[in-house]
Amino acid sequence: GENVEQHxxxxxxxxxxxxxxxxxYSDSASNYFPWYKQELGKRPQxxxxxxxxxxxxxxxxxxxxxxxTAKHFSLHITETQPEDSAVYFCAAPKGGIYSTLTFGxxxxxxxxx
Amino acid sequence: EPEVTQTPSHQVTQMGQEVxxxxxxxxxxxxxxxxxxxxxxxxxxxxxxxxxxxxxxSEIFDDQFSVERPDGSNFTLKIRSTKLEDSAxxxxxxxxxxxxxxxxxxxxxxxxxxxxxx
Numbered sequence: 001g002e003n004v005e006q007h008x009x010x011x012x013x014x015x016x017x018x019x020x021x022x023x024x025y026s027d028s029a030s031n032y033f034p035w036y037k038q039e040l041g042k043r044p045q046x047x048x049x050x051x052x053x054x055x056x057x058x059x060x061x062x063x064x065x066x067x068x069t070a071k072h073f074s075l076h077i078t079e080t081q082p083e084d085s086a087v088y089f090c091a092a093p094k095g096g097i098y099s100t101l102t103f104g105x106x107x108x109x110x111x112x113x
Numbered sequence: 114e115p116e117v118t119q120t121p122s123h124q125v126t127q128m129g130q131e132v133x134x135x136x137x138x139x140x141x142x143x144x145x146x147x148x149x150x151x152x153x154x155x156x157x158x159x160x161x162x163x164x165x166x167x168x169x170x171s172e173i174f175d176d177q178f179s180v181e182r183p184d185g186s187n188f189t190l191k192i193r194s195t196k197l198e199d200s201a202x203x204x205x206x207x208x209x210x211x212x213x214x215x216x217x218x219x220x221x222x223x224x225x226x227x228x229x230x231x
Contacts, residue, residue, distance in 0.1 A: 032218050106154075
């Protein structure tokens with residue numbers, strides 16, 4: 001099955017700095033990679049996703065990059081704000097875009113004012 | 114904006130008791146999921162459901178677990194004889210499906226039910 005590794009487990013930055021979270025996956029058939037943000041005590045919410053036919057996708061301060069050859073994808077947050085503090089999970093489907101998601105272990109991002 | 118809803122928000126039960134967790138997926142969605150998240154850990158897949166049957170399940174989803182869509186709106190997870198290690202947050206999620214040439218794979222999560230087994 002799919003194995004998703006996520007690093008780092010915690011990340012502390014100063015407000016305004018950039019944050020990068022990295023994930024690797026094992027199933028070369030995977031072609032859809034979402035990122036979820038989970039605030040304390042709340043549900044995971046999709047913040048950005050990317051499909052394997054593109055290498056990068058941006059949405060305001062958030063971007064995701066994908067390297068299919070190396071089987072890794074990264075979340076980039078620029079100009080971080082305290083409200084970005086949360087746990088971020090990457091995920092990958094087991095066998096293609098329609099399959100069950102396997103989640104990484106999560107990264108707790110702390111943005112200090 | 115439509116959301117997935119779950120009840121109850123918190124369920125406390127004694128070990129060995131049966132519990133039923135309830136979910137109402139977004140109304141035009143076709144795929145339904147249950148995940149669990151032990152405190153401080155990652156989200157783990159339990160089971161997926163499509164066209165009134167289980168499409169996939171994980172090794173966690175053993176004979177103690179079952180799912181049902183008893184009517185057109187509810188999607189339930191039953192744990193027959195709860196164990197201490199079943200204590201976790203249980204999330205329901207739903208996904209629209211795949212209309213021709215318009216793929217939307219986003220899974221929408223409910224707020225979760227916190228299950229505490231004593």
